[in-house]
Amino acid sequence: MSALQTAALIVVAIAGTAVVFTPEVLRQAIMLGIYGMTLTVLFFVFQAPDVALSEIVVSGVGMPLIILAALRKIREQDRRRKHEESEQ
Amino acid sequence: MTSFPFIVAAWLLLVGLWGVVSSRNLVRTVLSLTVVQSATYLVLLGVGYRTGGKAPIVADIPLGSRLVDPIVQVLVLTDVVIEATVLALLLALVVQAHKRFGSVDPAELRALRN
Amino acid sequence: MSRRFRIGLFALAGPGLTAVLLIGMHGLPAFGHLHAVTGLLIDRIEPHLRHATDIVTALNFDLRAYDTLGEEFILFASVTGVALLLRHLRNEDESRQDVRGIEEHRFGGASPSLRMTGLVLIPMMVALGAYVVLHGALTPGGGFQGGIVLAAGPLAILLAGRYLALRRVAPDWALESLESVGATAYTLIGVGGLIFAGVFMKNFLPLGTPGKLLSAGTMPLNSIAVGLEVTGAFLLTWTEFFDQALLVARR
Numbered sequence: 001m002s003a004l005q006t007a008a009l010i011v012v013a014i015a016g017t018a019v020v021f022t023p024e025v026l027r028q029a030i031m032l033g034i035y036g037m038t039l040t041v042l043f044f045v046f047q048a049p050d051v052a053l054s055e056i057v058v059s060g061v062g063m064p065l066i067i068l069a070a071l072r073k074i075r076e077q078d079r080r081r082k083h084e085e086s087e088q
Numbered sequence: 089m090t091s092f093p094f095i096v097a098a099w100l101l102l103v104g105l106w107g108v109v110s111s112r113n114l115v116r117t118v119l120s121l122t123v124v125q126s127a128t129y130l131v132l133l134g135v136g137y138r139t140g141g142k143a144p145i146v147a148d149i150p151l152g153s154r155l156v157d158p159i160v161q162v163l164v165l166t167d168v169v170i171e172a173t174v175l176a177l178l179l180a181l182v183v184q185a186h187k188r189f190g191s192v193d194p195a196e197l198r199a200l201r202n
Numbered sequence: 203m204s205r206r207f208r209i210g211l212f213a214l215a216g217p218g219l220t221a222v223l224l225i226g227m228h229g230l231p232a233f234g235h236l237h238a239v240t241g242l243l244i245d246r247i248e249p250h251l252r253h254a255t256d257i258v259t260a261l262n263f264d265l266r267a268y269d270t271l272g273e274e275f276i277l278f279a280s281v282t283g284v285a286l287l288l289r290h291l292r293n294e295d296e297s298r299q300d301v302r303g304i305e306e307h308r309f310g311g312a313s314p315s316l317r318m319t320g321l322v323l324i325p326m327m328v329a330l331g332a333y334v335v336l337h338g339a340l341t342p343g344g345g346f347q348g349g350i351v352l353a354a355g356p357l358a359i360l361l362a363g364r365y366l367a368l369r370r371v372a373p374d375w376a377l378e379s380l381e382s383v384g385a386t387a388y389t390l391i392g393v394g395g396l397i398f399a400g401v402f403m404k405n406f407l408p409l410g411t412p413g414k415l416l417s418a419g420t421m422p423l424n425s426i427a428v429g430l431e432v433t434g435a436f437l438l439t440w441t442e443f444f445d446q447a448l449l450v451a452r453r
Contacts, residue, residue: 009096016100016123020107025115032119039126046133047143047156049342050258054168057350062172062436069443070179071115074186081190094227102220109212110205139234144245147255147340147413157241162261166273169346169432173280176439180287195204
């Protein structure tokens with residue numbers, strides 16, 4: 001097992017732990033994008049370029065946008081609920 | 089160490105599971121589920137690796153050379169894209185739950201068993 | 203169940219799970235010493251069989267095309283679920299207004315340089331996405347990867363601050379049709395294999411020379427079908443989430 005693969009595995013382990021233990025949800029979404037990039041490097045070092053391409057587009061573009069949109073919608077619903085409660 | 093990728097995968101599984109169990113926000117649960125899924129990708133790719141093997145693209149290397157296993161790569165490739173959509177479905181459920189119950193705390197969802 | 207109960211349960215079950223995982227992973231062959239034979243066989247014989255230089259895409263769209271059919275329909279079903287849940291949400295609120303009544307200034311702050319960058323990025327991403335989809339059988343790529351890159355093209359309109367323009371370019375009916383056309387085309391190509399070659403999903407077009415764009419039979423067609431479906435699916439998901447989050451009219 002080459003040194004590059006060992007280094008990539010250690011970085012992935014650290015990034016995965018960081019994703020779980022990040023305090024706020026918004027920061028966790030950004031951290032997930034970074035984690036996806038470390039996974040891409042790992043897949044590339046494991047000689048799997050198709051998988052690396054798939055992972056980078058999904059975790060760079062697909063997932064953070066869906067998470068941010070969901071967070072925005074939740075905040076919007078909170079705001080509307082407060083608005084309705086203050087009107088009553 | 090000959091099984092280092094598998095140990096890292098087990099670590100990611102446990103850490104992700106801890107994130108799912110101990111979260112106070114349903115969106116955090118969904119994000120920790122992503123970490124659990126990536127542990128499976130790591131196991132699959134680790135099983136399919138051959139020492140000294142190259143990527144399974146034969147456009148420019150001679151035909152009999154040593155390549156890594158392509159079948160596990162097929163599984164992981166479609167899995168990565170499909171799980172993003174399944175997580176979108178989970179987040180839509182979270183948004184719907186927030187609208188009905190007013191909070192994204194999993195401990196407060198119990199109030200709707202009526 | 204409360205958080206403390208969950209953590210207690212995890213503390214009980216966690217060590218057991220760890221032990222099972224470590225024992226199981228100890229039984230796997232050592233990393234780098236592959237025992238499976240089928241993959242190595244496919245590595246050796248596939249370029250003769252199907253004239254495709256990217257073995258992973260060949261497995262995806264030809265040798266194991268039935269699995270990809272299943273996965274594609276998982277994608278379709280989840281996006282249908284997202285659309286169902288969020289549109290039900292949308293219809294419950296009375297702020298489902300006419301789009302013309304929404305004012306643009308909610309997206310204020312989209313400077314001209316941002317809009318110019320978005321304008322430059324859109325054709326580049328669409329071209330890159332089309333390239334990745336079409337060259338699936340030759341280089342790393344294929345329908346799944348290229349589909350998301352294609353979907354990121356119209357998304358640059360959103361990132362440049364003009365969400366309403368995105369809704370005009372990609373309305374709901376267009377995205378739904380795109381997705382359905384992709385899924386149906388994939389199934390019809392499989393049925394074409396049944397009609398012309400006797401086996402469902404068999405490669406029935408001429409195989410051509412490896413390395414050219416029109417080689418490997420039905421693989422580019424399958425790749426295009428999956429690319430269309432993934433593009434439609436992701437754009438539909440994004441616009442469903444963003445729709446009510448951004449389009450709230452002022453009362």
